[in-house]
Amino acid sequence: MKKDVNLTVQALQRMPYYLQCLRKVKENGIQIVSATAIANELNLNDVLVRKDISMICTTKGKPKTGFIVDELIENIEDYLGYNNTMDAILVGVGSLGKALLGNSEFNKFGLNIIAAFDIDEDIINQVIxxxxxxxxxxxxxxCERMHIHIGIITVPAEFAQEVADKFVNSGIKAIWNFALIKLSVPEDVLVQNENLAASLAVLSQHLRNEMDENK
Amino acid sequence: MKKDVNLTVQALQRMPYYLQCLRKVKENGIQIVSATAIANELNLNDVLVRKDISMICTTKGKPKTGFIVDELIENIEDYLGYNNTMDAILVGVGSLGKALLGNSEFNKFGLNIIAAFDIDEDIINQVIxxxxxxxxxxxxxxCERMHIHIGIITVPAEFAQEVADKFVNSGIKAIWNFALIKLSVPEDVLVQNENLAASLAVLSQHLRNEMDENK
DNA sequence: TAGATTGTTAATCGATTAACAATC
DNA sequence: TAGATTGTTAATCGATTAACAATC
Structure with a gap:
C-alpha cells in the first residue's frame, strides 16, 4: 500500500538517507527504531524525521518504542519506486554516458536503462x-514503441536542448540532465539537473575559507 | 579583485547558470545585460538575480542600462575559482571513477584531478x-607532499567512511562524495554529496504523478 | 523629461524547529 | 506509575518576492 502524496524536494532527497540508515540498523539485527535514533545518526532534527515518516508511511509509531524497521524500509522503497523499475534511455555515449550505462547500482534504485543513442558512427551498433x-x-x-518516459542527457551542453526537444516529441515526461544548461520544456515535463559545476562551486568556496583562516 | 563573502548554497548553485547564460549572451555580441533579462532567461526572479550579483561582483549596475557582461563573467569566474585550479585526488577507479578521471570539462571549472587510488592490484600502476x-x-x-585539499570518493558505500577517514588524516578539507552514505568528518571538513539516488527519487515521484493523471 | 533599471527595505512564504499534550 | 517517544500546533528562521525611491 502506497501513500499518494507529494513530498517537498527536500524531504524526497532525505529519503535515500533514511533508507541507507534503516538498512544498516536492520543489518545489526535491530527490529524497532525511534525517530530520535535516526535523527541522531543522520544529524537531523527528530521532529523532521517523524514528519517525513508520517508523510509516506502507513505505519504509525508507538510511543516509547518507535517504528518497526522492516515496515519503514518497505514503505520508503515503495514510495521511491524501488520495487517496480522504470525504463529509461540515455543519449550521449561519452565517458559520463558510459559510466552511467555501466552503473549496475541504478537497478537497485528502480532505474533500468534499456538503450543508448549517439550520433557517432563509430559507436552506433556497439553494445556497451x-x-x-x-x-x-x-x-x-x-520510445513510443516501448513506452519510455525517462530520458537521460549526457551530451555536451550545446546539444542538450536539441536532445530535450526530441525527448518531448517522443513522449518523455522526466529528463535527467547532466549538461550544464537550463533546458526549456513544457510544463508537464520535469527536468532534474545534475549540476556537477554547482557542487564544485560549493567545494571551492569552502576551501577558500579554510585557506583564508589558516593565513 | 575578489569579494570575500560567503554565499548561501542556493545562491552558489545558481552561479554556474548565470555564467552559462552570460557566456551565451556574450557569444551573441551583446555587451550589456540587465538583471531582468538574465532572470527571464533562467526563470528566476529579477530581484534575486540582482542580489546575487551584488553579493559577489565589484561592478555596480547602471540604472536603465544594466551590467557589463564581461565584468560579470570575470567576477563570477573569479568567485568560483575557475581561474586558479584546485588539485584533487580520486579514490575508487570503477566505472564512475573512470568517467570522472576522463572528464576534461572539470578543468574549465578549476578542478584538476592529479592522481587516483584503488585497492585492486590489476588497476594499480595503470594510467587512465x-x-x-x-x-x-x-x-x-x-596528499601531504603535494598539499592536496580536495578528495573525491567513488568507492562503494561500505568503504566510503574508511576512505573519508584516510582523507581527514591526510589533510583533506573538502570531500566530493559520490557514495550514498552520510560521512562523519570533523567540523572543518566539508562533504559535498552527489546523491544520484535522490535525483532519481525526484524523477520517480514526478513520473508517478504524470501516470496517475492520465489514468 | 519620461521610462527603464538598479538597489534597498519591508512583506511574504515555506521549511525547520520548539513546545507540549497524548500514549504506551 | 514514571519516563520515553509520538504526533500536532505554534514559533522561528531564512530565503524569496514585493514595493518603492534613486538614478541615468
Missing part, C-alpha cells in the same frame, strides 16, 4: 555494458 | 586518461 547504442534517428520510434 | 592509479597506501604521503 549489455546496452545497445542506436542512431539518434531511432529515438522517437523506440 | 593520463592519470596514474596508485595503491591506497600511498594516499597520505602524496
Amino acid at each position: 555494458c549489455g546496452k545497445k547504442v542506436f542512431a539518434i534517428e531511432k529515438l522517437q520510434n523506440l | 586518461c593520463g592519470k596514474k592509479v596508485f595503491a591506497i597506501e600511498k594516499l597520505q604521503n602524496l
Whole structure:
C-alpha cells in the first residue's frame, strides 16, 4: 500500500538517507527504531524525521518504542519506486554516458536503462555494458514503441536542448540532465539537473575559507 | 579583485547558470545585460538575480542600462575559482571513477584531478586518461607532499567512511562524495554529496504523478 | 523629461524547529 | 506509575518576492 502524496524536494532527497540508515540498523539485527535514533545518526532534527515518516508511511509509531524497521524500509522503497523499475534511455555515449550505462547500482534504485543513442558512427551498433547504442534517428520510434518516459542527457551542453526537444516529441515526461544548461520544456515535463559545476562551486568556496583562516 | 563573502548554497548553485547564460549572451555580441533579462532567461526572479550579483561582483549596475557582461563573467569566474585550479585526488577507479578521471570539462571549472587510488592490484600502476592509479597506501604521503585539499570518493558505500577517514588524516578539507552514505568528518571538513539516488527519487515521484493523471 | 533599471527595505512564504499534550 | 517517544500546533528562521525611491 502506497501513500499518494507529494513530498517537498527536500524531504524526497532525505529519503535515500533514511533508507541507507534503516538498512544498516536492520543489518545489526535491530527490529524497532525511534525517530530520535535516526535523527541522531543522520544529524537531523527528530521532529523532521517523524514528519517525513508520517508523510509516506502507513505505519504509525508507538510511543516509547518507535517504528518497526522492516515496515519503514518497505514503505520508503515503495514510495521511491524501488520495487517496480522504470525504463529509461540515455543519449550521449561519452565517458559520463558510459559510466552511467555501466552503473549496475541504478537497478537497485528502480532505474533500468534499456538503450543508448549517439550520433557517432563509430559507436552506433556497439553494445556497451549489455546496452545497445542506436542512431539518434531511432529515438522517437523506440520510445513510443516501448513506452519510455525517462530520458537521460549526457551530451555536451550545446546539444542538450536539441536532445530535450526530441525527448518531448517522443513522449518523455522526466529528463535527467547532466549538461550544464537550463533546458526549456513544457510544463508537464520535469527536468532534474545534475549540476556537477554547482557542487564544485560549493567545494571551492569552502576551501577558500579554510585557506583564508589558516593565513 | 575578489569579494570575500560567503554565499548561501542556493545562491552558489545558481552561479554556474548565470555564467552559462552570460557566456551565451556574450557569444551573441551583446555587451550589456540587465538583471531582468538574465532572470527571464533562467526563470528566476529579477530581484534575486540582482542580489546575487551584488553579493559577489565589484561592478555596480547602471540604472536603465544594466551590467557589463564581461565584468560579470570575470567576477563570477573569479568567485568560483575557475581561474586558479584546485588539485584533487580520486579514490575508487570503477566505472564512475573512470568517467570522472576522463572528464576534461572539470578543468574549465578549476578542478584538476592529479592522481587516483584503488585497492585492486590489476588497476594499480595503470594510467587512465593520463592519470596514474596508485595503491591506497600511498594516499597520505602524496596528499601531504603535494598539499592536496580536495578528495573525491567513488568507492562503494561500505568503504566510503574508511576512505573519508584516510582523507581527514591526510589533510583533506573538502570531500566530493559520490557514495550514498552520510560521512562523519570533523567540523572543518566539508562533504559535498552527489546523491544520484535522490535525483532519481525526484524523477520517480514526478513520473508517478504524470501516470496517475492520465489514468 | 519620461521610462527603464538598479538597489534597498519591508512583506511574504515555506521549511525547520520548539513546545507540549497524548500514549504506551 | 514514571519516563520515553509520538504526533500536532505554534514559533522561528531564512530565503524569496514585493514595493518603492534613486538614478541615468
